[in-house]
Amino acid sequence: MCGCGSKRWTLPHYAINIHQVDTHLSSNEKQKGLSRTEICIGDVVGFLDSDNVEQYGKVIRLNQKTVTLEGRNMGWRVPYSYLFKVHEQAFEALVAE
Numbered sequence: 001m002c003g004c005g006s007k008r009w010t011l012p013h014y015a016i017n018i019h020q021v022d023t024h025l026s027s028n029e030k031q032k033g034l035s036r037t038e039i040c041i042g043d044v045v046g047f048l049d050s051d052n053v054e055q056y057g058k059v060i061r062l063n064q065k066t067v068t069l070e071g072r073n074m075g076w077r078v079p080y081s082y083l084f085k086v087h088e089q090a091f092e093a094l095v096a097e
Helices: 088-096
Strands: 044-048 054-062 066-071 074-079
Touching: 054 074
Parallel strands: none
Antiparallel strands: 044 054, 054 066, 066 074
């Protein structure tokens, strides 16, 4: 006996880390939303408003802490941390509704 006990283990081959690669998956909670370097004027982005409703708009100005967006009949100043990218075709379909 090898001292491991008499229990038999059954593992799939993909679960064995032969090369001892670091497999720790870290959640970067501090980085939410988009950073200032990920956004350009004219990009389409979205965010959740105070009622948890998704809003979408085109970036018209990059401020120090916020982004100025122009959406359907509205404008917003939104912090970078609230933003997510939206494909332009999806935005155009939403505006057309």
